[in-house]
Amino acid sequence: MSAVTSIWSKLVGSGSCLPPRVVSNDDLAADLATRGIETSDQWIVERTGIRQRHIAERGVTTSQLGTEAAKRALADAGVDASEVDLIVVATSTPDFVFPSTACLIQANIGATNAAAFDVQAVCTGFIYALTTADSFIRAGRARCALVIGAEVFSRILDWSDRGTCVLFGDGAGAVVLKASDEPGLLSAKLHSDGSQMKILCAAGNVAYGEVTGDPFLRMEGQAVFKLAVNVLDKVAREVSEEAGISVADIDWLIPHQANVRILNAVARKLDLPSERVVVTVDQHANTSAASVPLALDVARRDGRIKPGQLVMLQGVGGGFTWGAALVRM
Ligand SMILES: CC(C)(COP(=O)(O)OP(=O)(O)OC[C@H]1O[C@@H](n2cnc3c(N)ncnc32)[C@H](O)[C@@H]1OP(=O)(O)O)[C@@H](O)C(=O)NCCC(=O)NCCS
Known part of the structure:
Protein backbone atom coordinates (compact mmCIF):
# COMPACT_ATOMS: atom_id res chain seq x y z
CA MET A 1 0.00 0.00 0.00
CA SER A 2 1.36 3.47 -0.81
CA ALA A 3 1.98 6.09 1.89
CA VAL A 4 -0.82 8.20 0.39
CA THR A 5 -3.56 5.72 1.25
CA SER A 6 -2.34 4.94 4.79
CA ILE A 7 -2.60 8.51 6.14
CA TRP A 8 -5.91 9.99 7.21
CA SER A 9 -6.74 13.43 8.52
CA LYS A 10 -8.41 13.36 11.90
CA LEU A 11 -10.40 16.31 13.27
CA VAL A 12 -8.84 16.87 16.71
CA GLY A 13 -10.25 20.24 17.75
CA SER A 14 -12.68 23.02 16.88
CA GLY A 15 -13.33 26.61 17.87
CA SER A 16 -15.49 29.52 16.87
CA CYS A 17 -15.97 33.23 17.39
CA LEU A 18 -19.01 35.43 17.02
CA PRO A 19 -18.90 39.21 17.32
CA PRO A 20 -20.73 40.20 20.53
CA ARG A 21 -23.37 42.46 18.97
CA VAL A 22 -26.62 40.51 18.47
CA VAL A 23 -29.20 42.00 16.12
CA SER A 24 -32.64 40.41 16.49
CA ASN A 25 -35.19 40.42 13.67
CA ASP A 26 -37.16 43.07 15.59
CA ASP A 27 -34.03 45.25 15.94
CA LEU A 28 -33.38 44.90 12.21
CA ALA A 29 -37.00 45.57 11.24
CA ALA A 30 -37.01 48.73 13.40
CA ASP A 31 -33.77 49.92 11.80
CA LEU A 32 -34.99 49.24 8.25
CA ALA A 33 -38.30 51.00 9.03
CA THR A 34 -36.41 54.24 9.69
CA ARG A 35 -35.39 54.05 6.01
CA GLY A 36 -38.88 53.18 4.76
CA ILE A 37 -38.14 49.46 4.26
CA GLU A 38 -40.75 47.08 5.58
CA THR A 39 -39.99 43.67 7.09
CA SER A 40 -40.97 41.80 10.22
CA ASP A 41 -39.83 39.11 12.63
CA GLN A 42 -42.79 37.04 11.45
CA TRP A 43 -41.81 37.20 7.74
CA ILE A 44 -38.15 36.42 8.43
CA VAL A 45 -38.89 33.49 10.79
CA GLU A 46 -41.56 31.98 8.50
CA ARG A 47 -39.45 32.19 5.32
CA THR A 48 -36.00 31.46 6.74
CA GLY A 49 -36.04 30.30 10.39
CA ILE A 50 -33.62 33.13 11.24
CA ARG A 51 -34.29 34.86 14.58
CA GLN A 52 -31.09 36.87 15.06
CA ARG A 53 -27.59 37.40 13.68
CA HIS A 54 -24.25 38.64 15.07
CA ILE A 55 -22.90 41.76 13.36
CA ALA A 56 -19.28 42.87 13.67
CA GLU A 57 -18.67 46.44 14.74
CA ARG A 58 -17.07 48.72 12.16
CA GLY A 59 -13.33 48.04 12.15
CA VAL A 60 -13.60 44.41 13.29
CA THR A 61 -12.16 42.26 10.53
CA THR A 62 -12.42 38.73 9.18
CA SER A 63 -8.84 38.01 10.30
CA GLN A 64 -9.66 39.08 13.87
CA LEU A 65 -12.67 36.75 14.08
CA GLY A 66 -10.68 33.98 12.35
CA THR A 67 -7.73 34.43 14.72
CA GLU A 68 -9.94 34.00 17.78
CA ALA A 69 -11.65 30.92 16.31
CA ALA A 70 -8.22 29.47 15.43
CA LYS A 71 -6.86 30.05 18.95
CA ARG A 72 -9.91 28.31 20.45
CA ALA A 73 -9.57 25.37 18.05
CA LEU A 74 -5.86 24.97 18.91
CA ALA A 75 -6.66 25.11 22.65
CA ASP A 76 -9.41 22.52 22.18
CA ALA A 77 -6.99 20.25 20.29
CA GLY A 78 -4.15 20.84 22.76
CA VAL A 79 -1.92 21.81 19.83
CA ASP A 80 0.71 24.56 19.95
CA ALA A 81 0.72 27.03 17.04
CA SER A 82 4.30 26.01 16.22
CA GLU A 83 3.03 22.52 15.30
CA VAL A 84 0.73 23.86 12.58
CA ASP A 85 2.26 23.47 9.13
CA LEU A 86 -0.73 24.54 7.00
CA ILE A 87 -3.42 27.21 7.34
CA VAL A 88 -6.27 27.35 4.83
CA VAL A 89 -8.85 30.10 5.24
CA ALA A 90 -12.16 30.16 3.41
CA THR A 91 -13.56 33.65 3.03
CA SER A 92 -15.27 35.93 0.53
CA THR A 93 -14.76 38.96 2.76
CA PRO A 94 -10.97 39.06 3.18
CA ASP A 95 -9.37 41.97 5.06
CA PHE A 96 -7.38 42.99 1.96
CA VAL A 97 -6.91 42.25 -1.73
CA PHE A 98 -3.63 40.87 -0.43
CA PRO A 99 -1.99 39.54 1.70
CA SER A 100 -4.35 36.65 2.27
CA THR A 101 -6.40 36.50 5.45
CA ALA A 102 -4.62 33.20 6.16
CA CYS A 103 -1.27 35.03 6.33
CA LEU A 104 -2.72 37.61 8.74
CA ILE A 105 -3.99 34.82 11.00
CA GLN A 106 -0.66 32.95 10.67
CA ALA A 107 1.13 36.00 12.07
CA ASN A 108 -1.49 36.65 14.77
CA ILE A 109 -1.24 33.14 16.22
CA GLY A 110 2.53 32.81 15.69
CA ALA A 111 2.33 29.74 13.44
CA THR A 112 5.88 30.25 12.24
CA ASN A 113 6.13 26.84 10.55
CA ALA A 114 2.95 27.09 8.48
CA ALA A 115 2.16 27.68 4.82
CA ALA A 116 -0.93 29.88 4.56
CA PHE A 117 -3.40 30.71 1.82
CA ASP A 118 -7.07 31.54 1.23
CA VAL A 119 -9.63 29.70 -0.84
CA GLN A 120 -12.63 31.38 -2.41
CA ALA A 121 -15.75 29.26 -2.86
CA VAL A 122 -18.22 31.53 -1.03
CA CYS A 123 -20.62 29.51 1.16
CA THR A 124 -18.96 26.23 0.09
CA GLY A 125 -15.59 27.68 1.10
CA PHE A 126 -15.12 25.66 4.27
CA ILE A 127 -15.77 22.36 2.45
CA TYR A 128 -13.25 23.37 -0.24
CA ALA A 129 -10.71 24.40 2.43
CA LEU A 130 -11.22 21.21 4.44
CA THR A 131 -10.85 19.02 1.37
CA THR A 132 -7.71 20.91 0.32
CA ALA A 133 -6.12 20.49 3.77
CA ASP A 134 -7.12 16.82 3.82
CA SER A 135 -5.43 16.33 0.43
CA PHE A 136 -2.20 17.93 1.75
CA ILE A 137 -2.26 15.62 4.78
CA ARG A 138 -3.03 12.48 2.79
CA ALA A 139 -0.25 13.31 0.35
CA GLY A 140 2.20 13.70 3.24
CA ARG A 141 2.74 17.42 2.55
CA ALA A 142 1.30 18.56 5.90
CA ARG A 143 0.83 16.93 9.32
CA CYS A 144 -1.19 19.51 11.23
CA ALA A 145 -3.59 21.91 9.50
CA LEU A 146 -5.82 24.72 10.67
CA VAL A 147 -8.90 25.10 8.49
CA ILE A 148 -10.86 28.27 9.07
CA GLY A 149 -14.07 29.77 7.68
CA ALA A 150 -14.39 33.46 8.57
CA GLU A 151 -16.59 36.26 7.26
CA VAL A 152 -17.90 39.76 7.78
CA PHE A 153 -20.71 39.41 5.23
CA SER A 154 -22.50 42.42 6.74
CA ARG A 155 -19.94 44.56 4.84
CA ILE A 156 -21.08 43.43 1.38
CA LEU A 157 -24.84 43.60 1.95
CA ASP A 158 -27.08 46.20 0.38
CA TRP A 159 -28.96 47.25 3.51
CA SER A 160 -31.75 48.67 1.36
CA ASP A 161 -32.48 45.25 -0.21
CA ARG A 162 -34.78 43.44 2.22
CA GLY A 163 -34.62 40.27 0.10
CA THR A 164 -30.95 39.75 1.09
CA CYS A 165 -29.96 41.93 4.06
CA VAL A 166 -32.08 39.99 6.57
CA LEU A 167 -30.39 36.68 5.70
CA PHE A 168 -26.72 37.07 6.68
CA GLY A 169 -24.48 37.49 9.71
CA ASP A 170 -20.79 37.59 10.70
CA GLY A 171 -18.59 35.02 12.46
CA ALA A 172 -15.79 32.46 12.21
CA GLY A 173 -15.22 28.78 12.86
CA ALA A 174 -12.07 26.66 12.76
CA VAL A 175 -10.94 23.06 13.01
CA VAL A 176 -7.56 21.39 13.55
CA LEU A 177 -6.78 18.39 11.34
CA LYS A 178 -3.91 16.06 12.19
CA ALA A 179 -2.32 13.22 10.26
CA SER A 180 -3.46 9.94 11.77
CA ASP A 181 -3.43 6.23 11.00
CA GLU A 182 -7.07 6.08 12.11
CA PRO A 183 -9.83 6.99 9.62
CA GLY A 184 -11.02 10.60 9.94
CA LEU A 185 -12.19 12.40 6.81
C1 LIG B 1 -34.80 34.79 0.02
C2 LIG B 1 -35.96 33.91 0.43
C3 LIG B 1 -36.06 33.83 1.94
C4 LIG B 1 -37.24 34.58 -0.09
O1 LIG B 1 -38.34 33.78 0.24
P1 LIG B 1 -39.45 33.48 -0.86
O2 LIG B 1 -40.47 32.66 -0.20
O3 LIG B 1 -38.75 32.92 -2.05
O4 LIG B 1 -40.00 34.92 -1.11
P2 LIG B 1 -40.07 35.75 -2.48
O5 LIG B 1 -38.70 36.13 -2.93
O6 LIG B 1 -40.95 35.02 -3.44
O7 LIG B 1 -40.80 37.03 -1.97
C5 LIG B 1 -42.14 36.96 -1.51
C6 LIG B 1 -42.57 38.34 -1.12
O8 LIG B 1 -41.88 38.73 0.08
C7 LIG B 1 -41.25 40.00 -0.12
N1 LIG B 1 -40.04 40.05 0.70
C8 LIG B 1 -38.77 39.75 0.36
N2 LIG B 1 -37.97 39.95 1.41
C9 LIG B 1 -38.74 40.39 2.43
C10 LIG B 1 -38.49 40.75 3.76
N3 LIG B 1 -37.26 40.70 4.29
N4 LIG B 1 -39.53 41.12 4.53
C11 LIG B 1 -40.79 41.16 4.04
N5 LIG B 1 -41.10 40.85 2.77
C12 LIG B 1 -40.08 40.46 1.98
C13 LIG B 1 -40.99 40.06 -1.60
O9 LIG B 1 -40.85 41.41 -2.02
C14 LIG B 1 -42.21 39.40 -2.17
O10 LIG B 1 -43.24 40.35 -2.19
P3 LIG B 1 -44.30 40.40 -3.41
O11 LIG B 1 -44.98 39.06 -3.39
O12 LIG B 1 -45.16 41.54 -3.04
O13 LIG B 1 -43.46 40.61 -4.62
C15 LIG B 1 -35.86 32.50 -0.17
O14 LIG B 1 -36.03 32.53 -1.56
C16 LIG B 1 -34.54 31.88 0.14
O15 LIG B 1 -34.21 31.62 1.28
N6 LIG B 1 -33.71 31.57 -0.89
C17 LIG B 1 -32.42 30.99 -0.69
C18 LIG B 1 -31.49 32.06 -0.19
C19 LIG B 1 -30.21 31.53 0.30
O16 LIG B 1 -30.21 30.62 1.09
N7 LIG B 1 -29.10 32.12 -0.14
C20 LIG B 1 -27.82 31.78 0.28
C21 LIG B 1 -27.40 30.46 -0.29
S1 LIG B 1 -25.74 30.22 -0.05
Whole structure:
Protein backbone atom coordinates (compact mmCIF):
# COMPACT_ATOMS: atom_id res chain seq x y z
CA MET A 1 0.00 0.00 0.00
CA SER A 2 1.36 3.47 -0.81
CA ALA A 3 1.98 6.09 1.89
CA VAL A 4 -0.82 8.20 0.39
CA THR A 5 -3.56 5.72 1.25
CA SER A 6 -2.34 4.94 4.79
CA ILE A 7 -2.60 8.51 6.14
CA TRP A 8 -5.91 9.99 7.21
CA SER A 9 -6.74 13.43 8.52
CA LYS A 10 -8.41 13.36 11.90
CA LEU A 11 -10.40 16.31 13.27
CA VAL A 12 -8.84 16.87 16.71
CA GLY A 13 -10.25 20.24 17.75
CA SER A 14 -12.68 23.02 16.88
CA GLY A 15 -13.33 26.61 17.87
CA SER A 16 -15.49 29.52 16.87
CA CYS A 17 -15.97 33.23 17.39
CA LEU A 18 -19.01 35.43 17.02
CA PRO A 19 -18.90 39.21 17.32
CA PRO A 20 -20.73 40.20 20.53
CA ARG A 21 -23.37 42.46 18.97
CA VAL A 22 -26.62 40.51 18.47
CA VAL A 23 -29.20 42.00 16.12
CA SER A 24 -32.64 40.41 16.49
CA ASN A 25 -35.19 40.42 13.67
CA ASP A 26 -37.16 43.07 15.59
CA ASP A 27 -34.03 45.25 15.94
CA LEU A 28 -33.38 44.90 12.21
CA ALA A 29 -37.00 45.57 11.24
CA ALA A 30 -37.01 48.73 13.40
CA ASP A 31 -33.77 49.92 11.80
CA LEU A 32 -34.99 49.24 8.25
CA ALA A 33 -38.30 51.00 9.03
CA THR A 34 -36.41 54.24 9.69
CA ARG A 35 -35.39 54.05 6.01
CA GLY A 36 -38.88 53.18 4.76
CA ILE A 37 -38.14 49.46 4.26
CA GLU A 38 -40.75 47.08 5.58
CA THR A 39 -39.99 43.67 7.09
CA SER A 40 -40.97 41.80 10.22
CA ASP A 41 -39.83 39.11 12.63
CA GLN A 42 -42.79 37.04 11.45
CA TRP A 43 -41.81 37.20 7.74
CA ILE A 44 -38.15 36.42 8.43
CA VAL A 45 -38.89 33.49 10.79
CA GLU A 46 -41.56 31.98 8.50
CA ARG A 47 -39.45 32.19 5.32
CA THR A 48 -36.00 31.46 6.74
CA GLY A 49 -36.04 30.30 10.39
CA ILE A 50 -33.62 33.13 11.24
CA ARG A 51 -34.29 34.86 14.58
CA GLN A 52 -31.09 36.87 15.06
CA ARG A 53 -27.59 37.40 13.68
CA HIS A 54 -24.25 38.64 15.07
CA ILE A 55 -22.90 41.76 13.36
CA ALA A 56 -19.28 42.87 13.67
CA GLU A 57 -18.67 46.44 14.74
CA ARG A 58 -17.07 48.72 12.16
CA GLY A 59 -13.33 48.04 12.15
CA VAL A 60 -13.60 44.41 13.29
CA THR A 61 -12.16 42.26 10.53
CA THR A 62 -12.42 38.73 9.18
CA SER A 63 -8.84 38.01 10.30
CA GLN A 64 -9.66 39.08 13.87
CA LEU A 65 -12.67 36.75 14.08
CA GLY A 66 -10.68 33.98 12.35
CA THR A 67 -7.73 34.43 14.72
CA GLU A 68 -9.94 34.00 17.78
CA ALA A 69 -11.65 30.92 16.31
CA ALA A 70 -8.22 29.47 15.43
CA LYS A 71 -6.86 30.05 18.95
CA ARG A 72 -9.91 28.31 20.45
CA ALA A 73 -9.57 25.37 18.05
CA LEU A 74 -5.86 24.97 18.91
CA ALA A 75 -6.66 25.11 22.65
CA ASP A 76 -9.41 22.52 22.18
CA ALA A 77 -6.99 20.25 20.29
CA GLY A 78 -4.15 20.84 22.76
CA VAL A 79 -1.92 21.81 19.83
CA ASP A 80 0.71 24.56 19.95
CA ALA A 81 0.72 27.03 17.04
CA SER A 82 4.30 26.01 16.22
CA GLU A 83 3.03 22.52 15.30
CA VAL A 84 0.73 23.86 12.58
CA ASP A 85 2.26 23.47 9.13
CA LEU A 86 -0.73 24.54 7.00
CA ILE A 87 -3.42 27.21 7.34
CA VAL A 88 -6.27 27.35 4.83
CA VAL A 89 -8.85 30.10 5.24
CA ALA A 90 -12.16 30.16 3.41
CA THR A 91 -13.56 33.65 3.03
CA SER A 92 -15.27 35.93 0.53
CA THR A 93 -14.76 38.96 2.76
CA PRO A 94 -10.97 39.06 3.18
CA ASP A 95 -9.37 41.97 5.06
CA PHE A 96 -7.38 42.99 1.96
CA VAL A 97 -6.91 42.25 -1.73
CA PHE A 98 -3.63 40.87 -0.43
CA PRO A 99 -1.99 39.54 1.70
CA SER A 100 -4.35 36.65 2.27
CA THR A 101 -6.40 36.50 5.45
CA ALA A 102 -4.62 33.20 6.16
CA CYS A 103 -1.27 35.03 6.33
CA LEU A 104 -2.72 37.61 8.74
CA ILE A 105 -3.99 34.82 11.00
CA GLN A 106 -0.66 32.95 10.67
CA ALA A 107 1.13 36.00 12.07
CA ASN A 108 -1.49 36.65 14.77
CA ILE A 109 -1.24 33.14 16.22
CA GLY A 110 2.53 32.81 15.69
CA ALA A 111 2.33 29.74 13.44
CA THR A 112 5.88 30.25 12.24
CA ASN A 113 6.13 26.84 10.55
CA ALA A 114 2.95 27.09 8.48
CA ALA A 115 2.16 27.68 4.82
CA ALA A 116 -0.93 29.88 4.56
CA PHE A 117 -3.40 30.71 1.82
CA ASP A 118 -7.07 31.54 1.23
CA VAL A 119 -9.63 29.70 -0.84
CA GLN A 120 -12.63 31.38 -2.41
CA ALA A 121 -15.75 29.26 -2.86
CA VAL A 122 -18.22 31.53 -1.03
CA CYS A 123 -20.62 29.51 1.16
CA THR A 124 -18.96 26.23 0.09
CA GLY A 125 -15.59 27.68 1.10
CA PHE A 126 -15.12 25.66 4.27
CA ILE A 127 -15.77 22.36 2.45
CA TYR A 128 -13.25 23.37 -0.24
CA ALA A 129 -10.71 24.40 2.43
CA LEU A 130 -11.22 21.21 4.44
CA THR A 131 -10.85 19.02 1.37
CA THR A 132 -7.71 20.91 0.32
CA ALA A 133 -6.12 20.49 3.77
CA ASP A 134 -7.12 16.82 3.82
CA SER A 135 -5.43 16.33 0.43
CA PHE A 136 -2.20 17.93 1.75
CA ILE A 137 -2.26 15.62 4.78
CA ARG A 138 -3.03 12.48 2.79
CA ALA A 139 -0.25 13.31 0.35
CA GLY A 140 2.20 13.70 3.24
CA ARG A 141 2.74 17.42 2.55
CA ALA A 142 1.30 18.56 5.90
CA ARG A 143 0.83 16.93 9.32
CA CYS A 144 -1.19 19.51 11.23
CA ALA A 145 -3.59 21.91 9.50
CA LEU A 146 -5.82 24.72 10.67
CA VAL A 147 -8.90 25.10 8.49
CA ILE A 148 -10.86 28.27 9.07
CA GLY A 149 -14.07 29.77 7.68
CA ALA A 150 -14.39 33.46 8.57
CA GLU A 151 -16.59 36.26 7.26
CA VAL A 152 -17.90 39.76 7.78
CA PHE A 153 -20.71 39.41 5.23
CA SER A 154 -22.50 42.42 6.74
CA ARG A 155 -19.94 44.56 4.84
CA ILE A 156 -21.08 43.43 1.38
CA LEU A 157 -24.84 43.60 1.95
CA ASP A 158 -27.08 46.20 0.38
CA TRP A 159 -28.96 47.25 3.51
CA SER A 160 -31.75 48.67 1.36
CA ASP A 161 -32.48 45.25 -0.21
CA ARG A 162 -34.78 43.44 2.22
CA GLY A 163 -34.62 40.27 0.10
CA THR A 164 -30.95 39.75 1.09
CA CYS A 165 -29.96 41.93 4.06
CA VAL A 166 -32.08 39.99 6.57
CA LEU A 167 -30.39 36.68 5.70
CA PHE A 168 -26.72 37.07 6.68
CA GLY A 169 -24.48 37.49 9.71
CA ASP A 170 -20.79 37.59 10.70
CA GLY A 171 -18.59 35.02 12.46
CA ALA A 172 -15.79 32.46 12.21
CA GLY A 173 -15.22 28.78 12.86
CA ALA A 174 -12.07 26.66 12.76
CA VAL A 175 -10.94 23.06 13.01
CA VAL A 176 -7.56 21.39 13.55
CA LEU A 177 -6.78 18.39 11.34
CA LYS A 178 -3.91 16.06 12.19
CA ALA A 179 -2.32 13.22 10.26
CA SER A 180 -3.46 9.94 11.77
CA ASP A 181 -3.43 6.23 11.00
CA GLU A 182 -7.07 6.08 12.11
CA PRO A 183 -9.83 6.99 9.62
CA GLY A 184 -11.02 10.60 9.94
CA LEU A 185 -12.19 12.40 6.81
CA LEU A 186 -13.59 9.43 4.88
CA SER A 187 -14.68 10.98 1.59
CA ALA A 188 -15.35 14.34 -0.02
CA LYS A 189 -16.66 15.73 -3.28
CA LEU A 190 -16.48 19.27 -4.69
CA HIS A 191 -18.49 20.72 -7.59
CA SER A 192 -18.89 23.96 -9.48
CA ASP A 193 -21.07 25.49 -12.18
CA GLY A 194 -19.91 28.99 -13.09
CA SER A 195 -22.74 29.35 -15.62
CA GLN A 196 -25.03 29.97 -12.60
CA MET A 197 -23.02 33.00 -11.47
CA LYS A 198 -25.89 35.47 -11.86
CA ILE A 199 -28.21 33.90 -9.26
CA LEU A 200 -25.79 34.73 -6.41
CA CYS A 201 -22.86 37.11 -6.79
CA ALA A 202 -21.07 40.24 -5.60
CA ALA A 203 -19.80 41.32 -8.98
CA GLY A 204 -17.53 44.24 -8.11
CA ASN A 205 -13.80 44.72 -7.64
CA VAL A 206 -11.16 47.31 -6.90
CA ALA A 207 -9.41 48.72 -9.95
CA TYR A 208 -7.68 51.98 -10.81
CA GLY A 209 -8.15 53.11 -7.22
CA GLU A 210 -11.90 52.69 -7.05
CA VAL A 211 -14.64 50.09 -6.79
CA THR A 212 -15.83 49.01 -10.20
CA GLY A 213 -19.01 47.02 -10.87
CA ASP A 214 -21.53 46.27 -8.13
CA PRO A 215 -19.93 45.85 -4.70
CA PHE A 216 -23.04 44.33 -3.08
CA LEU A 217 -24.32 40.78 -2.85
CA ARG A 218 -27.18 40.12 -5.30
CA MET A 219 -29.34 37.05 -5.29
CA GLU A 220 -32.29 35.43 -7.00
CA GLY A 221 -33.66 33.81 -3.86
CA GLN A 222 -35.99 31.22 -5.34
CA ALA A 223 -33.49 29.97 -7.94
CA VAL A 224 -30.84 29.61 -5.22
CA PHE A 225 -33.29 27.81 -2.97
CA LYS A 226 -34.19 25.18 -5.58
CA LEU A 227 -30.62 24.61 -6.67
CA ALA A 228 -29.40 24.30 -3.07
CA VAL A 229 -31.92 21.61 -2.11
CA ASN A 230 -31.21 19.63 -5.26
CA VAL A 231 -27.39 19.64 -5.06
CA LEU A 232 -27.20 19.08 -1.29
CA ASP A 233 -29.32 15.97 -1.64
CA LYS A 234 -27.22 14.65 -4.56
CA VAL A 235 -23.81 15.38 -3.06
CA ALA A 236 -24.71 13.71 0.26
CA ARG A 237 -25.51 10.53 -1.66
CA GLU A 238 -22.32 10.76 -3.74
CA VAL A 239 -20.07 11.17 -0.69
CA SER A 240 -21.82 8.42 1.26
CA GLU A 241 -21.46 6.04 -1.66
CA GLU A 242 -17.77 6.88 -2.05
CA ALA A 243 -17.25 6.06 1.66
CA GLY A 244 -19.28 2.87 1.33
CA ILE A 245 -21.86 3.86 3.94
CA SER A 246 -25.61 4.24 3.78
CA VAL A 247 -27.07 7.75 4.22
CA ALA A 248 -29.11 6.31 7.10
CA ASP A 249 -25.84 5.69 9.00
CA ILE A 250 -25.04 9.42 9.20
CA ASP A 251 -25.25 10.50 12.84
CA TRP A 252 -25.24 14.25 12.16
CA LEU A 253 -25.95 16.26 9.04
CA ILE A 254 -24.44 19.75 9.06
CA PRO A 255 -25.52 21.55 5.89
CA HIS A 256 -24.52 25.11 5.14
CA GLN A 257 -26.79 27.21 7.35
CA ALA A 258 -28.68 29.33 4.80
CA ASN A 259 -32.36 28.79 5.51
CA VAL A 260 -34.09 26.33 7.82
CA ARG A 261 -36.50 25.44 5.00
CA ILE A 262 -33.53 24.34 2.85
CA LEU A 263 -32.17 22.27 5.76
CA ASN A 264 -35.53 20.59 6.36
CA ALA A 265 -36.08 19.89 2.66
CA VAL A 266 -32.64 18.25 2.35
CA ALA A 267 -33.22 16.11 5.46
CA ARG A 268 -36.61 15.03 4.08
CA LYS A 269 -35.10 14.08 0.70
CA LEU A 270 -32.38 12.08 2.45
CA ASP A 271 -34.95 10.51 4.78
CA LEU A 272 -32.99 11.68 7.83
CA PRO A 273 -34.96 12.72 10.93
CA SER A 274 -34.71 16.45 11.65
CA GLU A 275 -33.25 15.60 15.11
CA ARG A 276 -30.05 14.54 13.31
CA VAL A 277 -29.62 17.90 11.57
CA VAL A 278 -27.56 20.54 13.36
CA VAL A 279 -29.34 23.90 13.05
CA THR A 280 -27.71 27.20 14.01
CA VAL A 281 -29.18 29.41 11.28
CA ASP A 282 -31.82 30.60 13.79
CA GLN A 283 -29.05 32.08 15.99
CA HIS A 284 -26.31 33.00 13.49
CA ALA A 285 -28.19 33.54 10.18
CA ASN A 286 -26.09 32.73 7.09
CA THR A 287 -22.41 33.35 7.88
CA SER A 288 -21.25 31.98 4.48
CA ALA A 289 -17.92 30.10 4.79
CA ALA A 290 -18.13 30.27 8.59
CA SER A 291 -21.51 28.59 8.93
CA VAL A 292 -20.45 24.92 8.81
CA PRO A 293 -17.48 25.13 11.23
CA LEU A 294 -19.56 27.33 13.55
CA ALA A 295 -22.37 24.75 13.63
CA LEU A 296 -19.87 21.91 14.04
CA ASP A 297 -18.22 23.66 16.97
CA VAL A 298 -21.55 24.37 18.67
CA ALA A 299 -22.63 20.72 18.39
CA ARG A 300 -19.23 19.36 19.54
CA ARG A 301 -19.14 21.65 22.56
CA ASP A 302 -22.72 20.99 23.67
CA GLY A 303 -21.96 17.25 23.57
CA ARG A 304 -24.27 16.28 20.69
CA ILE A 305 -21.41 15.15 18.42
CA LYS A 306 -19.42 12.38 20.06
CA PRO A 307 -16.13 10.68 19.17
CA GLY A 308 -16.63 7.87 16.65
CA GLN A 309 -19.78 9.38 15.13
CA LEU A 310 -20.26 10.02 11.42
CA VAL A 311 -20.80 13.65 10.47
CA MET A 312 -21.72 14.87 7.00
CA LEU A 313 -20.63 18.49 6.33
CA GLN A 314 -22.16 20.24 3.32
CA GLY A 315 -21.72 23.54 1.54
CA VAL A 316 -23.50 25.34 -1.28
CA GLY A 317 -23.18 28.88 -2.52
CA GLY A 318 -21.98 31.44 -5.03
CA GLY A 319 -20.01 30.33 -8.02
CA PHE A 320 -22.12 28.25 -8.13
CA THR A 321 -20.25 25.82 -5.90
CA TRP A 322 -21.26 22.91 -3.72
CA GLY A 323 -19.65 19.99 -1.96
CA ALA A 324 -19.66 17.69 1.04
CA ALA A 325 -17.27 15.84 3.31
CA LEU A 326 -17.95 12.83 5.51
CA VAL A 327 -16.00 12.80 8.75
CA ARG A 328 -15.55 10.04 11.34
CA MET A 329 -15.10 12.03 14.57
C1 LIG B 1 -34.80 34.79 0.02
C2 LIG B 1 -35.96 33.91 0.43
C3 LIG B 1 -36.06 33.83 1.94
C4 LIG B 1 -37.24 34.58 -0.09
O1 LIG B 1 -38.34 33.78 0.24
P1 LIG B 1 -39.45 33.48 -0.86
O2 LIG B 1 -40.47 32.66 -0.20
O3 LIG B 1 -38.75 32.92 -2.05
O4 LIG B 1 -40.00 34.92 -1.11
P2 LIG B 1 -40.07 35.75 -2.48
O5 LIG B 1 -38.70 36.13 -2.93
O6 LIG B 1 -40.95 35.02 -3.44
O7 LIG B 1 -40.80 37.03 -1.97
C5 LIG B 1 -42.14 36.96 -1.51
C6 LIG B 1 -42.57 38.34 -1.12
O8 LIG B 1 -41.88 38.73 0.08
C7 LIG B 1 -41.25 40.00 -0.12
N1 LIG B 1 -40.04 40.05 0.70
C8 LIG B 1 -38.77 39.75 0.36
N2 LIG B 1 -37.97 39.95 1.41
C9 LIG B 1 -38.74 40.39 2.43
C10 LIG B 1 -38.49 40.75 3.76
N3 LIG B 1 -37.26 40.70 4.29
N4 LIG B 1 -39.53 41.12 4.53
C11 LIG B 1 -40.79 41.16 4.04
N5 LIG B 1 -41.10 40.85 2.77
C12 LIG B 1 -40.08 40.46 1.98
C13 LIG B 1 -40.99 40.06 -1.60
O9 LIG B 1 -40.85 41.41 -2.02
C14 LIG B 1 -42.21 39.40 -2.17
O10 LIG B 1 -43.24 40.35 -2.19
P3 LIG B 1 -44.30 40.40 -3.41
O11 LIG B 1 -44.98 39.06 -3.39
O12 LIG B 1 -45.16 41.54 -3.04
O13 LIG B 1 -43.46 40.61 -4.62
C15 LIG B 1 -35.86 32.50 -0.17
O14 LIG B 1 -36.03 32.53 -1.56
C16 LIG B 1 -34.54 31.88 0.14
O15 LIG B 1 -34.21 31.62 1.28
N6 LIG B 1 -33.71 31.57 -0.89
C17 LIG B 1 -32.42 30.99 -0.69
C18 LIG B 1 -31.49 32.06 -0.19
C19 LIG B 1 -30.21 31.53 0.30
O16 LIG B 1 -30.21 30.62 1.09
N7 LIG B 1 -29.10 32.12 -0.14
C20 LIG B 1 -27.82 31.78 0.28
C21 LIG B 1 -27.40 30.46 -0.29
S1 LIG B 1 -25.74 30.22 -0.05
